[in-house]
Each structure stands twice: as C-alpha cells, then as structure tokens.
Amino acid sequence: MPVSPHSGHALARPDQPRLILGSASPRRLELLAQIGIRPSDIRPADIDETPHDRETPRDYVRRMAAEKAEAVTLKPGEVVLCADTTVAVGRRILGKPDDAAEAAAFMRLMAGRRHRVLTAIAIRSTTACRVRLVETVVRMSLIDPAALQRYIISEDWRGKAGGYAIQGPAAAFIPWIQGSYSAVVGLPLAETAAMLASAGITGETA
Numbered sequence: 758m759p760v761s762p763h764s765g766h767a768l769a770r771p772d773q774p775r776l777i778l779g780s781a782s783p784r785r786l787e788l789l790a791q792i793g794i795r796p797s798d799i800r801p802a803d804i805d806e807t808p809h810d811r812e813t814p815r816d817y818v819r820r821m822a823a824e825k826a827e828a829v830t831l832k833p834g835e836v837v838l839c840a841d842t843t844v845a846v847g848r849r850i851l852g853k854p855d856d857a858a859e860a861a862a863f864m865r866l867m868a869g870r871r872h873r874v875l876t877a878i879a880i881r882s883t884t885a886c887r888v889r890l891v892e893t894v895v896r897m898s899l900i901d902p903a904a905l906q907r908y909i910i911s912e913d914w915r916g917k918a919g920g921y922a923i924q925g926p927a928a929a930f931i932p933w934i935q936g937s938y939s940a941v942v943g944l945p946l947a948e949t950a951a952m953l954a955s956a957g958i959t960g961e962t963a
C-alpha cells in the first residue's frame with residue numbers, strides 16, 4: 758500500500774473508488790478514521806433541513822441523508838458518503854436547537870423518558886444511491902434544574918440534534934441505550950463499513 762511521505766498514513770488505494778465525505782461534521786471524519794477509512798476529499802452538502810408537513814422522523818432522516826448525497830457533485834470513480842442524525846420524541850422531530858432556550862426545552866422534554874436517535878447514511882456513486890437507517894433508543898434520566906443550567910451554559914448542545922451529545926458531558930444524563938453508540942454520535946460504524954465494502958471501499962484496519 759502506498760504511504761504518504763509526509764503523514765506516514767496510507768493513501769487511498771488506487772484500485773478502489775475515491776471516497777468523498779459529504780459532511781462538515783468533524784465527528785463523522787473521526788468516526789470514519791476509527792475504522793481506518795480516510796476520505797480522499799470532504800465536500801459538505803448544504804441543504805434545507807426543514808421537515809415536510811406531517812413527515813415522520815424516519816422518512817425525514819432518510820430524505821435528509823439522500824438529499825445531502827444528491828447535492829454533492831461527483832466525478833466518475835467517486836463515491837460520496839453522507840449522513841443525517843435526528844432525535845425523535847414520539848412523532849416529534851428535534852433538530853439542532855436554535856438557541857439556549859430551545860436546547861433547555863428539548864432537554865426537559867427528553868428527561869426521565871426514552872427517545873429515539875435516528876441516523877441515516879447515504880452512499881451514492883454516479884450511477885446509484887443507497888440509504889440505510891439505524892435506530893437507537895436512548896434513555897435520559899431526570900435532570901435537576903441546576904444540572905440542566907450548567908449543561909446549557911457549557912454550550913455543548915450547539916450543533917447537536919436534540920441539543921445534546923452522548924460523547925460529551927450529557928453522558929452523565931444517559932444511563933442506558935439500546936442500539937448503536939456510533940450512530941448516536943453521527944455515523945453507525947458497522948453499517949457504514951458494510952455499505953462501503955459493498956461499494957468497493959475498505960479501510961486500512963477493518
């Protein structure tokens with residue numbers, strides 16, 4: 758395998774399609790690195806993330822991932838990976854909070870009950886697009902008002918679906934999950950590795 762003289766990392770294999778990460782999320786790049794995959798390029802997709810009227814959370818998150826993938830311009834031999842993560846409380850979609858008040862309202866809604874974290878991944882080449890949805894159930898404990906205030910002041914909720922990050926201080930409020938931890942963080946690694954492998958892309962380690 759060719760090795761970059763500068764980084765010492767393995768370069769993209771010449772026999773594989775070139776992987777483009779269609780995401781601005783540093784978490785998704787780190788998660789891919791965890792399974793030994795380094796994209797050849799990063800091309801974030803900027804789309805309108807407004808849910809349609811009466812759209813279910815599952816339909817919404819699948820549509821978001823597919824639209825992100827469609828929005829990325831591809832050259833022959835390139836494959837793009839996009840994902841979308843959203844929190845669902847019943848049929849209600851909780852996106853990224855606009856401000857501290859909305860983040861606190863989301864946390865109060867989730868505290869003491871279960872919610873679903875839905876992550877869809879979309880893999881598109883110039884000829885085909887495949888989408889897969891991964892659903893994880895997350896239980897949040899009751900949160901006392903002082904702890905909630907400290908969390909909101911931490912700003913950790915910014916840019917996170919539902920207004921929390923399981924990989925950050927909000928982990929103190931999450932005693933139990935059922936499903937995929939990496940999907941909650943933003944990219945379900947087992948499913949991503951399997952889909953990339955079927956597109957001809959394998960990592961250095963998995």
Ligand SMILES: Cc1cn([C@H]2C[C@H](O)[C@@H](COP(=O)(O)OP(=O)(O)OP(=O)(O)O)O2)c(=O)[nH]c1=O
Binds near residue numbers: 780
């Ligand atoms: C629930 C949860 C979400 N998140 C993050 C993952 C996603 O980055 C974000 C949801 O927003 P997304 O719209 O899925 O992604 P993004 O806008 O950050 O990046 P891009 O569209 O360019 O790929 O919330 C966590 O980091 N931890 C969590 O526990």
